[in-house]
Amino acid sequence: MYLQTARLVLRNFMDDDLETFLAYHNDPEVAKYQGWAIPYPRDSAKAFISAMKEMAAPKQGGWVQFAIALKETGELIGDLGCYIKDDDARQARVGFTLASKFWRMGYISEVIPYLLEYLFEDMNVHRVVADCDAENIASYRTLEKLGFRREAHFVESYLMDGVYTSEYHYGLLQREWRENLKQR
Numbered sequence: 001m002y003l004q005t006a007r008l009v010l011r012n013f014m015d016d017d018l019e020t021f022l023a024y025h026n027d028p029e030v031a032k033y034q035g036w037a038i039p040y041p042r043d044s045a046k047a048f049i050s051a052m053k054e055m056a057a058p059k060q061g062g063w064v065q066f067a068i069a070l071k072e073t074g075e076l077i078g079d080l081g082c083y084i085k086d087d088d089a090r091q092a093r094v095g096f097t098l099a100s101k102f103w104r105m106g107y108i109s110e111v112i113p114y115l116l117e118y119l120f121e122d123m124n125v126h127r128v129v130a131d132c133d134a135e136n137i138a139s140y141r142t143l144e145k146l147g148f149r150r151e152a153h154f155v156e157s158y159l160m161d162g163v164y165t166s167e168y169h170y171g172l173l174q175r176e177w178r179e180n181l182k183q184r
């Protein structure tokens with residue numbers, strides 16, 4: 001995987017990403033609504049990079065995550081992932097994370113359309129979904145800006161650190177993505 005946007009590069013993870021990846025995974029603000037516990041262990045980060053660095057394309061039944069880096073400096077700023085359903089190659093799930101010092105600069109809105117374009121047009125995916133904590137404003141605003149539709153609000157459905165939190169589920173169809181592009 002290697003593609004460029006105006007300010008960013010989406011590429012495979014590399015061994016040199018370890019320290020930065022560990023740093024943002026261990027930032028409580030970044031981890032607040034995510035599925036991992038902190039401290040996030042160095043061994044897990046190493047295993048993750050080792051598994052992801054050779055991944056060329058999403059495979060059914062497993063997550064593939066790509067590194068987001070600044071085009072100008074090469075600095076790793078976050079990651080973008082997708083999962084193709086194991087029993088349906090035309091349905092995908094996406095997820096995204098940025099290191100907190102890079103929030104609110106439009107970076108995620110700049111890069112996700114490239115992943116969606118890849119899923120909808122190159123892989124002919126029919127439907128992409130994403131979910132987030134109902135308090136994760138940054139996440140659901142990002143999804144809504146990209147045209148995702150809120151399809152469900154599950155109340156106190158997810159146990160996190162001993163507390164039941166609520167979730168929003170979002171969906172976007174291939175034909176909606178195409179229609180939205182025409183209107184931009």
Ligand SMILES: CC(C)(COP(=O)(O)OP(=O)(O)OC[C@H]1O[C@@H](n2cnc3c(N)ncnc32)[C@H](O)[C@@H]1OP(=O)(O)O)[C@@H](O)C(=O)NCCC(=O)NCCS
Pocket residue numbers: 029030031033034095096097098099102103104105106107108109110131132133136137138139141142145
């Ligand atoms: C979610 C995340 C990737 C957003 O990245 P970002 O680059 O800051 O997002 P953008 O700058 O592209 O903003 C996208 C939209 O969300 C809005 N937004 C972003 N953060 C916001 C916040 N804290 N409060 C309100 N709106 C917010 C932006 O204003 C923008 O909408 P607009 O263009 O209409 O103004 C980032 O906050 C993050 O990494 N959070 C921690 C990890 C996480 O929770 N990931 C999602 C798991 S489901």
